[in-house]
Amino acid sequence: MSGGPAHVTGPVVGVLALQGDVREHLTALAAVGAVPRQVRRPEELAAVDGLVIPGGESTTIFKLAAAFGLLEPLRERVRAGLPVYGSCAGMIMLADKILDPRSGQETVGGIDMIVRRNAFGRQNESFEAAVEVAGVPGGPVEGVFIRAPWVESTGAAAEILAEHEGHPVAVRQGRLLATAFHPELTGDHRVHRLFVGMITEAGGATGADGA
Numbered sequence: 001m002s003g004g005p006a007h008v009t010g011p012v013v014g015v016l017a018l019q020g021d022v023r024e025h026l027t028a029l030a031a032v033g034a035v036p037r038q039v040r041r042p043e044e045l046a047a048v049d050g051l052v053i054p055g056g057e058s059t060t061i062f063k064l065a066a067a068f069g070l071l072e073p074l075r076e077r078v079r080a081g082l083p084v085y086g087s088c089a090g091m092i093m094l095a096d097k098i099l100d101p102r103s104g105q106e107t108v109g110g111i112d113m114i115v116r117r118n119a120f121g122r123q124n125e126s127f128e129a130a131v132e133v134a135g136v137p138g139g140p141v142e143g144v145f146i147r148a149p150w151v152e153s154t155g156a157a158a159e160i161l162a163e164h165e166g167h168p169v170a171v172r173q174g175r176l177l178a179t180a181f182h183p184e185l186t187g188d189h190r191v192h193r194l195f196v197g198m199i200t201e202a203g204g205a206t207g208a209d210g211a
């Protein structure tokens with residue numbers, strides 16, 4: 001140690017930047033001390049300590065991920081233990097199984113859950129509701145639901161962190177986190193802080209430089 005201030009840098013966290021609310025996630029990640037990076041290519045995916053799959057349209061994200069040669073690399077990194085957080089369309093991408101897929105639509109998978117696309121959308125295209133999320137201190141978060149999915153069922157390994165009207169809307173399995181709502185749109189970064197904490201626990205933080 002030279003005696004100067006330690007250069008503490010957060011983990012490098014990618015945001016899958018094919019479609020959706022990429023910029024909002026980059027801002028939220030920077031706000032909680034991560035080093036955000038856009039990910040569009042396999043080489044960029046290989047260089048991150050964690051990844052966010054944003055909200056947007058899961059059918060489009062799937063098609064572009066396939067076209068960019070990212071689907072198999074994504075599956076491999078998830079299998080190898082990469083921490084990944086998916087919001088809304090990203091939740092759909094992390095589900096092992098989806099109901100109401102567009103024809104041919106596949107997911108990355110990783111969380112043992114069945115997710116129903118557009119589940120809340122049938123009654124209500126878009127709404128906000130206070131959601132208490134296990135592991136997020138400081139009271140409920142404002143859940144922004146936009147043509148949101150819900151979790152129809154979970155396997156034993158998946159932990160339900162939050163429910164809305166009896167439907168699971170936040171789930172964690174190991175290093176994978178998914179929410180049906182969009183914390184990136186609210187300016188409240190507690191869910192991103194939870195995720196970056198998961199990356200740090202997984203050993204993804206670079207910590208104090210040179211220490």
Ligand code: GLN
Nearest residue numbers: 055056057058088089146
């Ligand atoms: N309904 C969208 C889908 O199927 C998800 C909507 C969202 O991400 N806000 O991908």
